[in-house]
Amino acid sequence: MKPRAATRAVDLLIVGAGFAGLYMLHRARRMGLEAQVLEASPSVGGTWYHNRYPGARVDIQSLEYSYSFDEALQQEWKWSERYAPQPDLLRYANHVADRFGLRDGIRFSTCMAGAAFDESAQRWTVHAEGGESFSARFLVMASGPLSAPNRPDFAGLKDFTGPVYHTADWPHEAVDFSGQRVGIVGTGSSAVQAIPLIAQQARELTVFQRTAAYAAPARNGPLDAELEARVKADYAGFRARNRRMHGGFGSLLPPNPMSALAVPAAERDARFEERWQVGGFAILGAFNDLLTNLASNALLAEFVRGKIRATVQDPNTAALLSPTHTIGCKRLCVDSGYYETFNRPNVQLVDVSTQPIERIDAQGLVTGGQHYGFDALVLATGFDAMTGTMLRLDLRGRGGLSIQDKWHAGPLNYLGLGIAGFPNLFNIAGPGSTSAFTNVIVAIEQHVDWIADCIAHLHAKGLSTIEASEQAEAGWAEHVNAAARRTVFLSCNSWYLGANIPGKPRMFMPLADGFPRYADHCAEVARKGYEGFVLA
Ligand code: N01
Secondary structure (H helix, E strand, O other): OOOOOOOEEEEEEEEOOOHHHHHHHHHHHHOOOOEEEEOOOOOOOOHHHHOOOOOOEOOOOOOOOOOOOOHHHHHHOOOOEOOOEHHHHHHHHHHHHHHOOOHHHEEOOOOEEEEEEEOOOOEEEEEEOOOOEEEEEEEEEOOOOOOOEOOOOOOOHHHOOOOEEEHHHOOOOOOOOEOOEEEEEOOOHHHHHHHHHHHHHEOEEEEEEOOOOOEEEOOOOEOOHHHHHHHHHOHHHHHHHHHOOOOOOOOOOOOOOOOHHHOOHHHHHHHHHHHHHHOHHHHHHOOOOOOOOHHHHHHHHHHHHHHHHHHOOOHHHHHHHOOOOOOOOOOOEEEOOHHHHOOOOOEEEEEOOOOOEEEEEOOEEEEOOEEEEOOEEEEOOOEOOOOHHHHOOEEEOHHHOEHHHHOOOOOOOEOOOEEOOEOOEEEOOOOOOOHHHOOHHHHHHHHHHHHHHHHHHHHHHOOOOEEEOHHHHHHHHHHHHHHHHOOOHHHOOOHHHOOOOOOOOOOOOOOOOOHHHHHHHHHHHHHOOOOOEEEO
């Protein structure tokens, strides 16, 4: 066994060099703290490093999905498209790392193996795979809510003789499907982006669908120069307005403040159509109760099904592609030519909702007693979301309490930021926060700023630890549940509920309360001397 190198002492150990880890490192350094980032990949970028499947791009407009913490950065950076494609987002992450001199604070290709809270030293001892260890006063999990790919345990998968790709772990070399027969499992956001492009390249594409997806057209294109100039003329004001929007974005087209039930059918459809033409998530703001009232929701769902029927020529395929669950209950997909792709002669849709995938063999896949052959298989099967990455670590709090034991019935936490039994550990954009429903960069900046202010507070008061109380944690779980009950989000099976992973405890994990209310709540907790936390 390799001898362990000497333990290095740091103020902050940050796990992950995606958008959260980069900004946390920058803030820590500006406070004069010694911080070290561990990053499993050889590069920065996190989500945007791994999710490089064909068509991968953000579903929030580029002018909104970017850091606001530095005025010169936001003025100088130029996005090429309305919705940035993955290569641009990765370039942006690299640019930020260089511009703020962050690379020397990141240990690349270094996985965190585990961490334990040492109660006598009041510090975290963190081990990296490879033998290095760190003693850190604070441990910041910036490992991302969607970073543990879900690879279903299909019988026979290892027997398949062709390549198997996962959208969230796509190769860094170009993948060429020309002339090939390709099978793809899954029809969530990743698949909806990848399918149109794979279909253009492959000889045949077979799509295995368990649940049909609602997708709104992105209407992507070159970034509108006039809009860019208008936003940049007052970028700070634009950001401030977005931070007051429910999802931390969308101030360019605020939601209509009326119920979908309050207007006649013709007017309602006209409002839907207007927003459908704008593209992306705009449609969810056509009325103010689409995600809170099942009757209003059903009207929008039927509007979108009408679009599917009008687009897809074969009525059987159109019916199969038409979702029956509440719209928005699983995250709305944003597409570029998804439904149109099913009019291509080389694309076939196979329903695996009633007859699941039985097995995979050397040449393909068996479902409903029928064999489908292909040369390459794509798994667009999503993530063990919000908890998957943390639960794969050996993370131990007070008294050796493991995160697996702590979270056996679901990810208990307070404000999403702290966990009782795990002092001085902060979780960015995880369960219990609004991250999944928010422009995630807005969510990240708010978390990082809150953590930085909290550390400054502890320092100023000469305190060594902060830890969520169990009572506050129980109250927060109820708060998250109550917020979900006021929406349509409990009416379907989604990754928000853990329903996509067999055996995962059902608990509605993200907070559906709106970013402004959540951010105000976090600020209020801080103002009240970190109410609900124990400071020692
Ligand atoms: O994953 P998903 P994703 N047999 O979980 C199916 C973000 N994102 O990677 O719905 C057969 O949504 C599964 O079926 P079902 C965004 O937040 C954003 O696409 O569980 N099928 C589903 O169809 C998003 O919500 C963008 O019945 C199986 C699919 O696989 C999140 O990431 C782009 C199966 C998984 O869909 C996750 O999206 C991409 C099985 N055993 C992702 N297991 C943007 O646009 C799973 N499926 C920014």
